[in-house]
Amino acid sequence: MAVNYKNPLFEVVRNPDRCIKCRVCERQCANEVHKYDADLDKMIANEQNCVDCQRCVCLCPTNALKIRPNENQFRPNGNWSMQLMDEVYKQAGSGGVLLSAMGNPQNYPVYWDKILLNASQVTNPPIDPLREPMETKTFLGKKSQKISYDKDGKAHYEKTPYLELDVPIMFSAMSFGSISKNAHESLARAATALGTYYNTGEGGLHRDFYQYGKNTIVQVASGRFGVFKGYLDAGAAVEIKMGQGAKPGIGGHLPGMKVNEEISRTRMIPMGADAISPAPHHDIYSIEDLRQLVNSLKEATGGEKPIIVKIAAVHNVAAIASGIARSGADIIAIDGFRGGTGAAPTRIRDNVGIPIELALASVDSRLRDEGIRNDVSIVAAGSMRSAADVVKAIALGADAVYIATSALMAMGCHLCRSCNTGKCNWGIATQRADLVKRLNPDIAAERLINLVTAWNHEIKEIMGGMGINSIEALRGNRLMLRGVGLNQKELDILGIMHAGE
């Protein structure tokens, strides 16, 4: 079979009555789908390249375009989906490992959608957030349990480093490299305005963004890109990346072609060289080794910054989290299997890890059972799609959440899942100057602020309905949750009752 035909996933439908041949679509599509054919005097499309990013649809001045699933189908087969067949052809043609982007899109259960929230009726009346104070401020870090009083009655307690969040939502790690400078700037400015934090990811901190340091979490991953004293000092907290929900057990790899001048300076590696972050930290093989990295970072930063350890949600996540809580880390971030990525091997993304809902519930329970829940804060990540998901996550035991995919959407992302190609038409997951400038940081920052502000209003409204007036009182309050259509095992793990009980 020498014919290497790729059945296009999408069909470009152009309404000839509307198309005015302005060629906007041609200029906007970095995948070079649209082309003006002078001989025919009409726009033609090379559909094989279309990723359904909706850029051309959104920018067409006459609404002449539609992108829809290709109607041409292989013979339907209950076992062999078209997707699987297409993947076999791709690998047979190239010998390559399949590489995908964004979170796991497969049809696994979404537990958020099977959990319902409570509201007060008659007794314990609801609170109106428009009239009464409602606290969404959250502190992340170890909560000291030991208070002693001196002879003058003054209280003394162990002072531990913490993060103060005005909203229980932070922007999750996305490196400069995986996303553009303008996208980073938008996140940094939005985090500052919102009184929360964004996260550098493992790509270092661009020198223009040191000014946002007090709202920045700096990440240290196995490759240690861009990590030096000044970087550690710049951030409000340091996150050790042990794993990522989209690719547990796999490291990162920024191909050399994306390492341009600015990325090279920020990561402190030569231009054009691959940036490889291997799966493991080669100095960490145990909780004791992790403790060593936690402590060395504390020593290097004067013990003033909380240390976050981020892990992917995997089968034995509760035991791992228990170890991390004992390693001296202040915060554990758990990233579920739906979490996004700029690039991950398809098979890993789609088959490894567990849902954040189950992971979060079992970690929270385990830490409570062991009496160490207050030694660490928990940040849940890996697909928080709405304020309702956030409220459910907090009620399951999270102190705060990380969002990333929804933040990208606020900036224009249409989830075309082709970030790995570096040709993001929305100027987000790309380093191409002509594409990057499509993202205006003034507008994108504003939209991020809008999104989180709106969610925060909704969180207050939902909490008010429950008769709860602070995140603190909602955290781990699983009585506020009921399952629908879940079996007993699932309910047990989530630690919630079924609706009607």
Add this chain to the structure above:
Amino acid sequence: MTIDAKNLGYDELNKMIKDSADEKFELSNVLGQRYIGAGMSGKEIKITGTPGNALGAYLNGAKIIVHGNAQDAIGDTMNDGAIIVHGNCGDTTGYAMRSGEIYVQGNAGYRVGIHMKSYKELYPIIVIGGKVGDFLGEYQAGGIIVVLGIGEEKCPVGSFCGTGMHGGEMFIRSENAPTGLPKQVSCSEATAEEKEQIRRYVDRFVKHFGNNTEELLQSKFWKLVPNSANPYKQLYVSN
């Protein structure tokens, strides 16, 4: 400032160094205290005894001299400065080190120079006098690693040398080339000209620990470099 480190915890010891305005420190009776000099710049610390893991982690220009053996992860993510060990040292020496120099008189453990990288004028150097364990220069992305193998009969590096190496250079002094190298690493006998590249560092080694630069450089060296800066290029197909 001189400090008797006996019975001091690492946090107390490091705080004393950090809080002092002095530029020179002599620490005696050091026994396993970790993270000495973490992130430090502008100071000189002389240590007698055995400092613990992560000595000089994130070192940012300070100089650390150890009279004794050092343990694991010395110079982890070091950015500048020097660590000189009159003895042996443990695993992951110079992990992800970006600049500065590490000299070890004796042997070093596994994974020496792993993830070592370079950027423009930032160029890290590790010189080991004796032999090293497995995985030398794993994922090396920049800088120079020199293994002198002084007093060694056999090639002074272990197995899996240069696994994932994609930048930088290694010089190994031995009659026999290291064996079992991965495909993406090329190994050839260093020419006289190439040896000149490391003269400066061998000189400094000799200044610290004795020996003879000329004699050392006259012996056979193997130079290891990656075949390409992008060893993983053909591995993936976009899905």
